[in-house]
Each structure stands twice: as C-alpha cells, then as structure tokens.
Amino acid sequence: MTVESTAARKPRRSGTKRPAGAASAAKPAAATAKTHDAEPQLVQLLTPEGVRVDVADNPDVAEFAPFVADITTDDLRGLYRDMVMTRRFDGEATALQRQGELGLWASLLGQEAAQIGSGRALRDDDYVFPTYREHGVAWCRGVDPTNLLGMFRGVNHGGWDPTTNNFHLYTIVIGSQTLHATGYAMGVAKDGADSAVIAYFGDGASSQGDVAEAFTFSAVYNSPVVFFCQNNQWAISEPTERQMRVPLYQRAQGFGFPGVRVDGNDVLACLAVTRWALERARRGEGPTLVEAFTYRMGAHTTSDDPTKYRRDEETAAWEAKDPILRLKAHLLATGGADEAYFEQLEVESEALGKRVREVVRSMPDPDTMAIFENVYADGHALVDEERAQFAAYLASFEGGE
Amino acid sequence: MAVQKLTIAKALNDSLRKALEEDPKVLIMGEDVGKLGGVFRITDGLQKDFGEERVIDTPLAESGIVGTAIGLALRGYRPVVEIQFDGFVFPAYDQIVTQLAKMHARSLGTIKMPVVIRIPYAGGIGAVEHHSESPETLFAHVPGLKVVSPSNASDAYWMLQQAILSDDPVIFFEPKRRYWDKGEVDFEAIPDALHGSRVARTGTDITLAAYGPMVKVCLEAAAAAAEEGKSVEVIDLRSMSPVDFDGIQASVEKTRRLVVVHEAPVFLGVGSEIAARITERCFYHLEAPVLRVGGYHAPYPPARLEDEYLPGLDRVLDAVDRSLAY
C-alpha cells in the first residue's frame, strides 16, 4: 500500500476546532492546473466492498462513528430501501422524459447515498433548501415523489407546499438558496429554537458570490446551518478544477467554520457526518460545510451530452463505488438481509415506478387563466385588467368562426 | 462561397470564429463554452481551434464573468461573454449596470468598454423556470448600454461582428427558439447599420414593429392578413437601444397605424416607449392609437402554458383588426 492510499482513508478537516497550521490546514496550491488530490482524503465508514471501516484504525473517523453507533440492521435496511426507491423513481423519470412526458429531468443517479444519508440525519423540524436534483432528500422528507415532476413536465414552478414537510421548493438559479437557508437559520436562532437548516448545492455553485455571502453571513451570525455540497465532480461540462484550486471542504476555513469531506457514496458516513454537523448547529456552534465527494453517473440533465466532455473510464471507475451495491454487499455479508428481502424490494420499487408513470400521464395541463394567479398576495390593478382582457380575448373564439 | 444558407446558431458560430481570427484581443468567456461548445453549441469547436486562452471556460459565477470581462477590457481585450440563459444574467446585473454601463462616462470618455454580453433569451422551447425570459427592457433602460437582437441568420452573423467591433458595451440577445431557423448569409455584403431598423415586408395599411423572435410571428401574421386583403408592413427593429425611431416614423407616416409586438411584458416595455415617441412624432398621421402586444404582468408561466402566454399569430392579427377598426 502506498503512503497516499493509506492517507486516502484519513479524513481531513479544516476550521475553527483546529489550531492554525495543524495538519488539516490547506496547503498552498501548487502552480499546476490540476491541484486536486487524485485520491482524496475523506470520511468513510463503509468501503466500496461493503466492509465497515475499523474505527480503532482511524482516529479521525472515530469522531464521526459515534453518530451512527445506534444504527440497527433494520435502519441499514431502511437506508438501503430509501436508496433503491429513489433510484427507481429517478430512472422512471428519466424514462418518462424520453417518452416525452417530461420536458426535462435532472437525474440524481450515483448521488443516492449523499442524499439519503444527509436526508435521514434530519429531524422533522429541521428545514431543507434544495437545488433541483434533491429527489432523494425529498423522499426522506416525505414529499410525494410525483409532486417533484410537475415542474419538469412544465405544469407548475413548484408542486408542493414547502411548509408541509419543511422542504423548500427547488431552486434553479445556482446558489441562491444558500442565502435563504442562512436567513432562515438566522431566524431559527432568533426564535431560540433548536432546529437546524440544511442547504444543498453543487461544486459549481460554490463559485457563486451568493454562496460566499451565505458563508459570510452564517459565520458572523453563527447561524445553525449546514452547507451540504454534493461535489459530483462536474458542473455541466466543467470539472471541479474549473471552480476552485483547493479541495472544496477547505474553503470553510477562510470563513471561520469547519469543513469536512465525506465519502458521498457511503450512506453511513454521510449520515454520521451530517448528524455531527447538525448537532453542532443545534448546540449553537454555527455553520459547517460538508463536502460529499461523489459522482453524477448520468448526464447533467436529459438535454446534456456528457460524451462531449468526459471519459468513459472515469465513469466506469466510479461505478465500482456504487452506493447501493456497497450497502447491499454489506447487508449480504453480515446477514442483515437475504435475497428474499431484495426481491421483495424489487416488487415494491416496481410498484413505485408504475404509480409514477400513471400519475404523470394523467397530470392535467394547468388552466390557462393560471397565468394570472398568485402574482400578488394582495391583488394588483394591472393584473386584474390584463386578466379581464385575456378572458375576453379567449371568449371571442368560443362559438365564433 | 460568398452566400450560404445557415442556421442562426451556425451564423453566430461563424461570426465568433471570424472575430477570433481577425483580432487576437477578442476573447470568448462563459460557462461551458469550451469543450461542450456552450449548451446551445454556439461556441462549438472554437476552443479546439483557438485554445483555452482565447475561449475560456469560467467558474460558475456570472458576476465574476462580467466583472473580469470589464477588467480585461480595461487591459485592452475585447471579451465576448456568454450568459447561459436569460434568467441567469441577474447575478451579473450589478456589474453590468453599476460598472460596465458607466465606465465610459465616469472616465470622461477616456475608457472604452468593448464588451459584448450574449444572452440566449425569450421563450418557446418548453424549458423550466428562468430559461425563457425577456429582460431586454431592464437593459435598454440603462444609459451606457446598447441592446440588440437579430431575427435571422444574416443579422446574427453581421450584428455580432459589429457588436464586437463596437467600443460600447452591447447586450446581444439571441432568440433561442430561432437558433435552428435557416437563412442566407452573404459573407461579403455590406451590412446594415447595427442600430438601424429594417423593413422585413412592405405594406400600406398598417405597420407591425418587432424584434428577435417576434419578427417571424409578425411576418406570418402579415402573410395571413394579406389573404384577407390587408397590406401589412413589418419592421424588424433589430436594436432596442438605441431604437431607430426615424425608421418607424417613416413607415407609420405611410401606413398611419402601428402595432408593436414583443414577448416581454407590455407594461413599461420597449413597446411603451415606441408608442409614446411615435404618438409624439406622428400625432397627426395616426388613424389609431399605437397598440402593443406582448407579455403579461405575470411571471413567465410553466412550459405547458407558454403557447397561451406568448404572442402568436392570433393575438397579433387581433391587434391588427383592432387598429384597423378605429
């Protein structure tokens, strides 16, 4: 084993808990185009082969491992089921897009562990600010997955009431929601509540000014917010190196709060690290940046063509780290589940696929006059005038000719 | 070959290529403009041929893209910036409005800002939120910016050349639903002036004025009206700042009626300004008030409603009828 690969399993953290100059401090980037570790250090609790990492071996992992000490075999099966159902839903949505039922779909394929691990770390009274790809987190929040499809079909711009499940509407403008999450967390702190807020975003998004401003505000107000960045390696065609010169998690240090890199394909590690970060927030210790190191297995969206910018070998290498297969291997090896369990899950996920298909196909187009609905809460004379003119215009066709 | 039939997308690509060839100071910047060639492939193949120093994939930060373009322009470069979609220009709006637009005036005319900001804009492609907006008024309202939009391949090619050669910042709106429309481009032509309008179809009964994606709709409306014996003149404005009021006036003095058509909301839109000016200039020529057809005072609706929202043939013809009824 090389020195690098030993270090590869060691997590690296940056931030306020460590003295300056400690091993975790960012090394100045070398003057090369590519500054990212080939084998990044990350918190891992379950290896790609499905073996639990020996905590005694790994003092840094030991800090996070207690956060999943209570996990039972039932829980593991639950996490597995969440990932399988999410993948099935996602696959169905991709298929529905191909069949013309959806205008667009942003697949989460490959990112199930990051989403389910972090999503299951949340309490009901926590609040989630997603981007447009957080279908697995939505699943954990109890949002009916069919509700996620309306905006991709083009019948609405949202499709669910965010306050029902404390799961905000999807946000397409990159990075905007990190500021909303910070503000919401500022409110939580003002209210003296002990819930926490989590903001999801991508590696590309971390280049946006809004994200830097969210880091700034959350740090100076010590807000109870977890920034959960799924580094899926690509922002459409641009690799992470096009966004930053230091490993993403290290950026938190400059803002004065800790950053942790977790194996984003390890659902257990994602659960542990997110619980750890949420507890810090609840205890009043302020924000945390979690970088879930993962991979987008599919295209950016159904209108993207990844063959133009990335190599098949890269995708194949990540396939070996599949989050679902890894937990399955673990469950099988430990007797946590048997083939009958997986077969039954197959039936269940098929049923979900069927339901999604049926609901989408029968989703009605919105009423035309919906254009004028909810533009203002208090109403507006101009909207009223235009609505009336439009109604009269439509009526002029009826019975005409 | 001097004349070729090209899509608007290809014409833009050729135009960028020519600009890169002719002036080493021209740079292309934006998200995904390199290997991918942009999400609409307008920069396809340019990085391959001109390298990463000329065709630059930027971090995902619009304020950063425009702000650094300003710095590069200060240093003598001519950046051509791509904003991926209309709705994503707003993180850069601060830089555009407070810095880019005012640099020339603040420097008492000593500093030039030859920056082009290309924005695929407007609706009709069934996209999700923030991908179909028409924010041109927000830029046309800002002194110091020039705002244009081609409606056909020839203009796409030539107007982009002219925008890049301009020492003023130009917001270059590309009608994304027309990217795949084909038209003839004469590579040896002497192009129309960047800010002049063009008579796209002559007529005598009424003038339709439009730009960008709506020119095609107006031409179709004019053809339909012709079958009913109405002679409709169509003016392609091409530029929203400055507006060629003389061109519109000349047409209105002939036809005595004007309808302005755009996708952007009617309220305080480019059409409002044209209606006001033309009313001042042509008060005694007009047989009817200047009418406007456009978007509503409502957010751009989800894709399944955009056909109802966007001005189509029927709404334009309805306005023609209303005008002629005065």
Ligand SMILES: Cc1ncc(C[n+]2csc(CCOP(=O)(O)OP(=O)(O)O)c2C)c(N)n1
């Ligand atoms: C402000 C803004 N600019 C550009 C876009 C277009 N866009 C949509 S997704 C995307 C890439 C995002 O990459 P990343 O943040 O890494 O998230 P991922 O999609 O990989 O999860 C881009 C450029 C946008 N939605 N918003």
